[in-house]
Amino acid sequence: MTELLYYPDNEYQKEFDAKVQKKKESKGYITLNQTLFYKEGGGQPTDKGKITWNDKEASVEKVKRKQEKIRHYIEGDFPEPDQEIHGEVDWDRRYKHMRMHTAQHVISWIVLNMYDASTAGNQIHEDYSRIDFEPAEFDEKDVEKIENGANSLIEKGLKVEKKEMERELVEEQMTEGRTNLDLIPDHVDPLRVVEIGGEDICPCGGTHVQNLDEIGEINIIERKSKGSNVERLKFELEEA
Template sequence: MTELRYLPDADDVTEFEATVTTATEEYIILDGTYFYPEGGGQPPDHGTIEWDGGSATIDDVWKDHGDVRHGVQSLDGDPPTEGTAVTCRIDEQRRRNLSRMHTAQHVVSRVVLDEFDASTAGNQVYAERSRIDFEPASFDDADLDRIEELSNTAIEADYGVTKEERPREQVEENVDEGRALLDMIPDHVDPLRVVAIEEFDMCPCGGTHADSLGELGGIEILDCTSKGENVERIEFTLDNLE
């Protein structure tokens, strides 16, 4: 089983050492990783894994029965053998953009819940542009302006963001109705990793995030489309993406 070393609050680490447990020409499994495996609406990290006599470019990362497989896009040399020490480097710029975007998704979701009583039905974060589906919702242009304004007001307040594990029972008692899809998290997952924005929001989430809202820059809403009865999709981006 691969140790998820970025949890609960080490999601700023982008270079680390690890040991190979399994390797093929298609993927590499390590004893522990800071690479984020795709999930929760967030794409996987990209980067490289290097060892004495070889290296691999990683363009996909996913979970498989407790292991994290680092998908090999290209391989220089033979795959490393079990027990090989490796140096791993995550694409820092891409990780930072995804962390900022995921945190911005939490901000917009909070604003929409508070102002329009609409829950987040789904989301997909990308490094350049992201989207959130809300229901029940029907937004007009004035509503979108309001969402953008309040989201940027929260960012300007530069609230701190903490990431920590909390007992599931405590999370279930304290998270606001409509803010988290707790039914989709298996009952055996306890404690839950929680992302909390001081005085603003709290939500169980396993993704990578900024350490404060001031890191996000401004949110700009790009589009809003209907995705079915009472479901609206908001697309947004951030200023100063790297």
């Protein structure tokens, strides 16, 4: 098992020390006893960065979860098992993902409140992101309303809290349609949740900012119908 050092609320630490557990050079990865690198998943891309030890160095190109282990796919030197390494997250990339992911939650929240449409999927990138809503049919006016609604929440500077919460409590307090809890295996309890402004509760394993004012301004750059009743919105962020 790899301990996730960024959980449940430690997303601003950029460097860490860890011990190599397994080296699988033929497949290009190592596993560590603990890590700060976010593994791809939940629509959020992998962290990148580097690890160093003695006079050696490897770049971390991709991080993936395989059961309880986190595989760090690296390029460069390969450390041996039990080697102590120092890890550094590519913060520029990670912080963009944090701002984007929290922005996605804000838009998903607003759209659920205003149109009773759920988030059916999302994909975050450094420079733009997209969300699919269902059931939904938006026109240009709706897009403007969504953008304005999301940006006015950001202007309020609402706090973003990340914590563990009993599944039963999440079921009670989460707005219906915010996410499909059935997709999370029953044995996962407590759930890690992201709560914005004490109101929007959503189970999520991603990395997030602490306050909405870090997001900057949301610009919705595209609206597209994806089949019947599904609308896709693409957005960018302007620096805070």
